[in-house]
Amino acid sequence: LNIMSNVRKRKGLLELLVEGPVVGDGSMCMTLEKRGYCRAGPWTPEAVLLYPDAVKQLLREYMRAGADVLQTPCYASSDGRLKRGNINYTVRHKFHTSEINEAACKIAHEVALEGNALVCGGITPVLSYLHKKGDLVIRAEFTDQLEIFIQRRDTVDFILAEFFGHVEELEICIDVMKRSKMPIACTMRIGPLGDLNGVSVKECAVRMARTGADLIGLNCMFDLNTTLKTIKRMKKALDDEGLETPLMCQPLGFMCPEVENSLYGYARLSEDPFALEPRQVTRFEVHAFARAAYDLGVRYIGGCCGMEPHHIRAIAQELSAERGRNPPVQDMCPPCEWLKKSNITTTQKKTNLEFWMNLKPGCGRPFNPSCNK
């Protein structure tokens, strides 16, 4: 095991970023909810203790799709959020941040060893910031999440603070994370309106870079097109200030143009969280997104809620020339030569990426609007 782990750690996140674009993993709690392993609402990650095999399999699918990084599946593993999620479990067991994060490290590490992936320890915003509990309490909640990643640094390659709605809270979190001495990445869940305290995208970008984080960007909440608009503003803000921090993005896997100018993105849709499927992006939309994001200068591209393994595969496939490698299941990627083996003659002719890239897919529901009013 030690030999394998040394081989795996030959290249860390910063070295990979210098070599070429890095592919992240995709949707975790939203996908586990569909599969029956996570509760919509609290979205807490007890699955790492209750159903470790299910969580492992999903991570394995991301790695098989071409992800270079597997995130510890512990979104919402902070004390305040776990208390919410624990309500239905009180009779059996109360879950704590430390045991959840410990299990998440073990799961991600074991899968990463199967395919030379890096493991990123995920840290979530805390309710004590929202409830204005004061600096000490907020820092303690971040420290709780970080502690296991420091203790299990043999299994974790870098730390990611993700899904922050307030840049002020993110600054506190990164200050706490510096204790780890590991590379630091961070993302905010903001759109063109900026953060929840009214801080502009431009100012968020500059402040994120000035924390000293090694990688900064966006995740969740907004669709591929809105994410591109916001990341473009971030890039310009960094360029204007002479800041060179590399950018990352892990967007939502659902199209939702009508909430572009909302602070809460897709959470404002009537369809959230149980009827989003007709809005799910196709892998070809992800191809186009990955290319556009790369052209804008984004160097770490993955997905958040709704971005499934085949979407991650599309990122790895689109950037295969830049990365010097194909996703592990390349022979199943479109334009797929195997379609020629189909018994259906019209299918046999679809081995052309142009055809798929130019397709306007229907939703199959004659009276559905394209956007929800």
Ligand SMILES: [Zn+2]
């Ligand atoms: Zn998400």
